[in-house]
Amino acid sequence: NQAAAADIALRISCAAPPSDFLARSLETFKASIASAKVGVVAEAYPASSLFRQGTEVPALQRGNLEMSTMTTFEVAQQLPEWGLFNRAYIFRDYTHMRHVFDGPIGAEYRKAVSDKMGIEILATAYLGTRQVNLRQKRDVKTPADLAGVKMRMPAGPEWLVLGRTLGVSPVPLGMPEVYLALKTGTIDGQENPLSILNAAKLYEVTQQVVLTSHLVQPVFFAIAKPFWDKLSPEQKKAVSEAAVTAARENDEGRLKDEAEIVNALKAKGLSVDAIDLAPFRTLADKSYAGSDLAKDWNAGLLKRVVETQ
Amino acid sequence: MQSENAMTASADRGAWQKAIRRAQRGVEILCNLLFVIVFVVFLYKVAVRHTAGDAVAWADEVTVVLFIWIIFLANGFLVEDRRQICFDLVDRNLPPQGRRIVAVLRILLLGGIIAWSLPAAFDYILFLWRERTPVMLWRLDVVYFCFGIFLAATLVRWALRLFELSRSDWRNRL
Amino acid sequence: MTLGLWVLAAVFLTGAVLGAPMGLAMLAAGFAYLAVTHQDPGLVVDQTMNGLYNNYLLLAIPLFIFVANLMNASGVLERLLLLAQALVGRFRGGLAHVNVVSNLVFSGMSGSAVADAAGPGLIVARMMTRNGRYPAGFAAATSAVAATLGPLVPPSIPMIFYALIANVSVGAMFLAGVVPAVASAGAMMLAIAIIARRRDFPAEKPPTWRAIGPIFLRALPPLALPGILLGIIYSGIATPTEAAAIAAAYALVLALVFYRSVGLAQVYDVISDTVRQTASIGLIMSGAFVFNYAVANENVPQLLRNTLVAWNLPPVAFLLSVNVLLLLLAVAIDEITILLVIVPLLVPVAEGLGINLVHFGVIIMMNMMVGLALPPHGLLLFVISGLTGTPIGAIFRETPPFILTLIAVMLIATLVPGLVLWLPRLFNFAV
Numbered sequence A: 001n002q003a004a005a006a007d008i009a010l011r012i013s014c015a016a017p018p019s020d021f022l023a024r025s026l027e028t029f030k031a032s033i034a035s036a037k038v039g040v041v042a043e044a045y046p047a048s049s050l051f052r053q054g055t056e057v058p059a060l061q062r063g064n065l066e067m068s069t070m071t072t073f074e075v076a077q078q079l080p081e082w083g084l085f086n087r088a089y090i091f092r093d094y095t096h097m098r099h100v101f102d103g104p105i106g107a108e109y110r111k112a113v114s115d116k117m118g119i120e121i122l123a124t125a126y127l128g129t130r131q132v133n134l135r136q137k138r139d140v141k142t143p144a145d146l147a148g149v150k151m152r153m154p155a156g157p158e159w160l161v162l163g164r165t166l167g168v169s170p171v172p173l174g175m176p177e178v179y180l181a182l183k184t185g186t187i188d189g190q191e192n193p194l195s196i197l198n199a200a201k202l203y204e205v206t207q208q209v210v211l212t213s214h215l216v217q218p219v220f221f222a223i224a225k226p227f228w229d230k231l232s233p234e235q236k237k238a239v240s241e242a243a244v245t246a247a248r249e250n251d252e253g254r255l256k257d258e259a260e261i262v263n264a265l266k267a268k269g270l271s272v273d274a275i276d277l278a279p280f281r282t283l284a285d286k287s288y289a290g291s292d293l294a295k296d297w298n299a300g301l302l303k304r305v306v307e308t309q
Numbered sequence B: 001m002q003s004e005n006a007m008t009a010s011a012d013r014g015a016w017q018k019a020i021r022r023a024q025r026g027v028e029i030l031c032n033l034l035f036v037i038v039f040v041v042f043l044y045k046v047a048v049r050h051t052a053g054d055a056v057a058w059a060d061e062v063t064v065v066l067f068i069w070i071i072f073l074a075n076g077f078l079v080e081d082r083r084q085i086c087f088d089l090v091d092r093n094l095p096p097q098g099r100r101i102v103a104v105l106r107i108l109l110l111g112g113i114i115a116w117s118l119p120a121a122f123d124y125i126l127f128l129w130r131e132r133t134p135v136m137l138w139r140l141d142v143v144y145f146c147f148g149i150f151l152a153a154t155l156v157r158w159a160l161r162l163f164e165l166s167r168s169d170w171r172n173r174l
Numbered sequence C: 001m002t003l004g005l006w007v008l009a010a011v012f013l014t015g016a017v018l019g020a021p022m023g024l025a026m027l028a029a030g031f032a033y034l035a036v037t038h039q040d041p042g043l044v045v046d047q048t049m050n051g052l053y054n055n056y057l058l059l060a061i062p063l064f065i066f067v068a069n070l071m072n073a074s075g076v077l078e079r080l081l082l083l084a085q086a087l088v089g090r091f092r093g094g095l096a097h098v099n100v101v102s103n104l105v106f107s108g109m110s111g112s113a114v115a116d117a118a119g120p121g122l123i124v125a126r127m128m129t130r131n132g133r134y135p136a137g138f139a140a141a142t143s144a145v146a147a148t149l150g151p152l153v154p155p156s157i158p159m160i161f162y163a164l165i166a167n168v169s170v171g172a173m174f175l176a177g178v179v180p181a182v183a184s185a186g187a188m189m190l191a192i193a194i195i196a197r198r199r200d201f202p203a204e205k206p207p208t209w210r211a212i213g214p215i216f217l218r219a220l221p222p223l224a225l226p227g228i229l230l231g232i233i234y235s236g237i238a239t240p241t242e243a244a245a246i247a248a249a250y251a252l253v254l255a256l257v258f259y260r261s262v263g264l265a266q267v268y269d270v271i272s273d274t275v276r277q278t279a280s281i282g283l284i285m286s287g288a289f290v291f292n293y294a295v296a297n298e299n300v301p302q303l304l305r306n307t308l309v310a311w312n313l314p315p316v317a318f319l320l321s322v323n324v325l326l327l328l329l330a331v332a333i334d335e336i337t338i339l340l341v342i343v344p345l346l347v348p349v350a351e352g353l354g355i356n357l358v359h360f361g362v363i364i365m366m367n368m369m370v371g372l373a374l375p376p377h378g379l380l381l382f383v384i385s386g387l388t389g390t391p392i393g394a395i396f397r398e399t400p401p402f403i404l405t406l407i408a409v410m411l412i413a414t415l416v417p418g419l420v421l422w423l424p425r426l427f428n429f430a431v
């Protein structure tokens, strides 16, 4: 019991529901740290049960929380120069995203987050690729075909520009209300990674998925720097290895799931349409070039990301 | 001499209570106005979505912020403790002296804890300068400041209450 | 239990028993918890403000409270009662039936059954006892018990709270409450019919058909409100929160323009009351957010779940024990406090046991409400007793048949989830 009292508590907060791959990978994270027996006890809090979504970063910075699963949106709020990763069509696919964050750009990003925000990124995981999901089937070839579509999106300036890129009218709405809103027609569609669409059973109230793949989203295993600095080298090694393992497990699970969901949705009678993304990419270039957000971005970063193979 | 002092004191107190009442009236007008704005913004939002097809992204954020300010301004300045949701089975069945003691005890216990925590609460609010609301980009330290106002106002209210209960006419103030 | 949880509970209970506002007792308990666990007291601000800020759905609350207050102030309610009396007054116990039906439709908007009992419940109880038509105890008991039905029928603020806590659709919750509410009301009216016949309660002289026409026309607009509300929500014109604003606008037009029964000065007073009631509810919610943090941080939900899993309690046994627990708690604690403090602990356990959370929500709602009217300490009974001046003993004596009826309906709803979920499923909700 005395040994247990000396254990360091590591609480990790996450917005994903317990059934999601990210939350499940946190259980693995917990278990690997426990089996390393280095005097650290991890506890996972999925579904924002400890801190609300979007409030974890200040909690980390104030020493009220040890770890969270942080998104690029949360980083850009404090480091607008790195807001590029919230841009539609910045990553071609999962592999491209992986290569960017595993390469020199990722190293610079982690250094900036560490130096300026006081948060260490231990591992980068895959949150999914966002796709457009429509209540009524439409023939979608270009963003113009989505004109006037009331699309549920999170609130915020980044999402407004993203909505413009897709050609839709963004409507901010809480996730629990999305099902009813789709059913009744308050909204015409929503956009999310397929695993979220599937978990929320939105296939029951929609007819079509258009594979716009507009945002390939990374998510970070982030730890408060003051807490991190207090750990022994042995503890750091165990925690960081556990994070990398968990991230890998999340990625493998989610990639497999995304592929399977496409077939499952088709079996449920939805039409899942792969489309030519060129018109969407062109509009993205245009709408971001004219946007205030892009003025804050690090110069030359876009080019470097695009050139990453 | 003594009675003259008492008269001056009660006249002072009268003026003082009048000032408090006037301030309360001001807060009430402000809160009511904020409520009307919340209501109008909602209707505007529904109307615009159906006519112009625009989602009015700022509407949700503005209404939530106003709602929060209404809650804490009203709790700080308008709603008396006995109008709050209370468990009053004990209090109700006590004689006046007992109710006085109970009132003093609860103010000392809860007021003491809140006063002790007040600096840290303000420190946290000020710490939030780095966070902004998603749409309007209002600074969160400003948006959440109403909570600090509420805590401070509650303590002042309770201090005045202790003062009232310590005076000779406490029976009229229960 | 950890030291932190003991301190949390001790400060809250001491403050509450000493008669402090529950919300302030909870906030102070939260500060004390953070102090003894060496955490940042600023977490109280974090949890409170972010909790309120991120729950957009809560905005429906002040708007529904406004509708309820305006209906009371503008005399709209009396118009409805006149109609009801004209229609069913001719039957034995007619006014008691009116009491049930008016509560069913027009309560639940203020979020507090206690407030409803003070509004519609009080008006009907007064009508019932006028000229000694009904025994005062029977009238008061009918009002108290009928006030428990409102939250099951939309608009219902307790349902909105539950939807937030359990992360289920408000639309599904609204629909799920309808069948149990109608069944409870039907059972209560059956009980009234039997009692009325046995005790030979009075019947009104039926008005002429010519007189009914104008009464009906004058009552039609407010009568249409719940239907309009559901229509707005289920046709996709507006979200449940926006629908609350539309309902408020409708009530305002009725009172100011159609009936011209209130002036701007009275509307100002109605807003003042609404602001104060909203603030009270907001304060309790704030305390609840802080409690939720402490409880989650101490891993109480997981521990509870593990304990219950270890007991290997079947879902039905769990539901029945929840019934008993809530019936007992509701006797002493306001329903909003129960919803925000106790229910968040139960929801993850129910989810873990594979219980449908919409079904669970309806069961919780029914229990909490019946608990409020349960002798000897049910809050509603005391409220009605205080407002009507009826001795509490006289009310107690009349309550048992109603309570037993409601408990019977509740048990059926607990054991047969299909009855509760039938309507949401009919509307294709994934429940």
Ligand code: NA
Pocket: C104, C105, C106, C107, C108, C109, C150, C151, C152, C153, C154, C155, C156
């Ligand atoms: Na209702």
Ligand code: NA
Pocket: C107, C108, C112, C113, C116, C117, C146, C147, C148, C149, C150, C151
């Ligand atoms: Na009610």
